[in-house]
Amino acid sequence: MEKLTGRHWSWAAGLLLGLGQMVWIALELAYLPDNSALQVVYGTTGLLLVLLPVLPAVRRHLVAPATR
Known part of the structure; x- marks a missing residue:
């Protein structure tokens, strides 16, 4: 999921x-x-x-580790 969104998996899980x-x-x-x-x-x-x-703060915090 991180490859699709560029975010930690918990970001997509929260939305779903x-x-x-x-x-x-x-x-x-x-x-x-x-x-x-x-x-x-x-x-x-x-x-x-x-x-x-x-929220922008949450999106910044949950950037996938590979893209940091």
């Missing part, structure tokens, strides 16, 4: 986990009749997992 969590919550909201406050909490957590790796 956040996207997966957001898709999961979206499917829950679409298919389950009852809504819960936890869906908001987990949806927000997924959004943060997607947004945090894109």
